[in-house]
Amino acid sequence: MSGEAHGQQGQCLCGAVRFDALIAKQEFSACHCSMCRRWTGGVFLAVECESVELNERAPLGVYTSSEWGERCFCMACGTTVMWRSKDGAHSAVSLQAFDNPSEFTFASQIFVDEKPSSYSFSNTTRNMTGPEFIAMVTAGAQQ
Numbered sequence: 001m002s003g004e005a006h007g008q009q010g011q012c013l014c015g016a017v018r019f020d021a022l023i024a025k026q027e028f029s030a031c032h033c034s035m036c037r038r039w040t041g042g043v044f045l046a047v048e049c050e051s052v053e054l055n056e057r058a059p060l061g062v063y064t065s066s067e068w069g070e071r072c073f074c075m076a077c078g079t080t081v082m083w084r085s086k087d088g089a090h091s092a093v094s095l096q097a098f099d100n101p102s103e104f105t106f107a108s109q110i111f112v113d114e115k116p117s118s119y120s121f122s123n124t125t126r127n128m129t130g131p132e133f134i135a136m137v138t139a140g141a142q143q
């Protein structure tokens, strides 16, 4: 694969929120942190995007969940749309909101230290604990 980013489209359950995302790597990660599990009702499977363009007047709700991150959802149907860092450096869009989720490879799992012992994925992935992931994300931010 070349380093070129390509566009992928998706939408929420009701279709009021639609997006066009620019993606460098066709892969996704699973986040096992307690916030993502409460927020999504499952495990947050997300695609790191270089940019995310929303349709005009998308009813996007934004919930600030930490000092550095916010969670975006459709205010009409409640679909989990994306997590993004407040500085705009990271946008992680829900894999399941994309029109073609099977085009992405399961590459990594984060916050594995917060994963309940009651389930696990058998895929071979790169795994990171919460502290390791936060160190990686904040290292990229200029603050």
Ligand SMILES: [Zn+2]
Binding pocket: 012, 013, 014, 015, 016, 017, 074, 075, 076, 077, 078, 079
């Ligand atoms: Zn919706």
Ligand SMILES: [Zn+2]
Binding pocket: 031, 032, 033, 034, 035, 036, 037, 044, 111
């Ligand atoms: Zn999480």
